[in-house]
Amino acid sequence: MLISPSILASDFSRLAEEVKSIENAGADLVHIDVMDGMFVPNITLGAPVVSCLKGKTSLPFDVHLMIEEPVRYIDDFAKAGADIITFHIEAAKDVKATIEKIKEAGCKPAISIKPDTPADVVFPYIDELYMVLVMTVEPGFGGQSFMRETMPKVRAIRDEATKRGLDLRIQVDGGIDDKTVTEATSNGADVLVAGSYVFKAADRKAAIEKLRNS
Numbered sequence: 001m002l003i004s005p006s007i008l009a010s011d012f013s014r015l016a017e018e019v020k021s022i023e024n025a026g027a028d029l030v031h032i033d034v035m036d037g038m039f040v041p042n043i044t045l046g047a048p049v050v051s052c053l054k055g056k057t058s059l060p061f062d063v064h065l066m067i068e069e070p071v072r073y074i075d076d077f078a079k080a081g082a083d084i085i086t087f088h089i090e091a092a093k094d095v096k097a098t099i100e101k102i103k104e105a106g107c108k109p110a111i112s113i114k115p116d117t118p119a120d121v122v123f124p125y126i127d128e129l130y131m132v133l134v135m136t137v138e139p140g141f142g143g144q145s146f147m148r149e150t151m152p153k154v155r156a157i158r159d160e161a162t163k164r165g166l167d168l169r170i171q172v173d174g175g176i177d178d179k180t181v182t183e184a185t186s187n188g189a190d191v192l193v194a195g196s197y198v199f200k201a202a203d204r205k206a207a208i209e210k211l212r213n214s
Contacts, residue, residue: 001185001190001191001192001211001212002028002029002169002190002191002192003026003027003028003029003192003194003198003208003211003212004027004028004029004030004031004062004171004191004192004193004194005022005027005030005031005193005194005195005198005199005204005208006031006032006033006173006193006194006195006199007019007030007031007032007033007195007199008031008033008044008195009195009196009198009199009200010195010199011199015049015053016052016053016056016057018199019053019056019057019059020056020057021204022059022198022199022204022208023057023058023059024205025198025204025205025207025208026205026208026209026212027059027198027208028059028060029059029060029061029062029083029084029191030053030057030059030060030061030062031062031064031173031193031195032045032050032053032061032062032063032064032082033064033066034046034063034064034065034066034067034073034077035066035067035139036066036067036068038067038068039066039067039068039088039090039091039139040066040139046076047073047076047077047079047080048080050063050077050080050081050082051079051080051081053081054080054081060083060084061081061082061083061084062083062084062086062193063077063082063083063084063085063086064086064112064133064173065077065085065086065087065088065091066088066091066112066139067087067091068091069091069092069093070087070088070091070092070098071087071092071093071094071097071098071101074098074101074102074105074107075101075105077107078102078105078106078107079105082107083107083108084107084108084109084110084130084131085102085105085107085108085109085110086110086111086112086131086133086171087102087110087111087112088111088112088113088114088139089111089112089113089117089121089122090113090114090117095111095125096125096128099111099125099128099129103128108130108131109128109129109130110129110130110131110132110133110169110171111125111129111132111133112132112133112134112135112139112173113132113133113134113135113153114135114138114139115135115136115137115138115147115149115150118153119134119152119153119156119157119160120156122157123160126157126160126161126164126166126168127164127166129168130168130169131168131169131170131171131191132157132168132169132170132171133170133171133172133173133193134150134153134154134157134170134171134172134173134189135150135172135173135174136150136172136173136174136175136176136180136184137173137174137175138174139174145175146174146175146176146177146180146183147174147175148183150172151183151184151187152187154170154172154184154187154188154189155187155188157170157188158170158187158188158189159188169190169191170188170189170190170191171189171190171191171192171193172184172189172191172192172193173193174193176192176193176194176197176211177194177196177197177211178197178207178210178211178214181211181214182214185214192211194207194211197211198211
């Protein structure tokens, strides 16, 4: 089980300190939400910010691109320090080319699907992927409520990966806390993105451990 706190819920004025804090609290990854104001109705940060953070932590960078035509920015984020690059299947004109571009840049490729996107759209590509991210809220803003109706998709992707003998990671993002985590993990999720639950916790280490051990 990997815990990847989303910096979307952090204090952006103290971003380097916030990332170091979750590293010290036992996080496995740092989830970096990149939004362009077009694919989703919000704007966050770009590759220069990622580059500035890279020397401030030893945590792998789990970069989630919520942007139109993500293939255009793969090289920028890879050079900035991304380890995993996740893009939305709904935003890519050529999914296979985007996967190949991520691999060529030396990063692990992952695909994300929105709550209304069916699970089977990723099946043609999962042999080439490190991870699939199932959004459990509508992408764009933190602090939303967990959508239980997305859980059959997590199960369907896990079952398909198992059938093919794949060591595929399945990530869930949105409304993950100590009350929803078991539902996600029991359906096959093994990478948990938690923003508000971790960053707003009085004890971040305890919050991360509670997720990991639930």
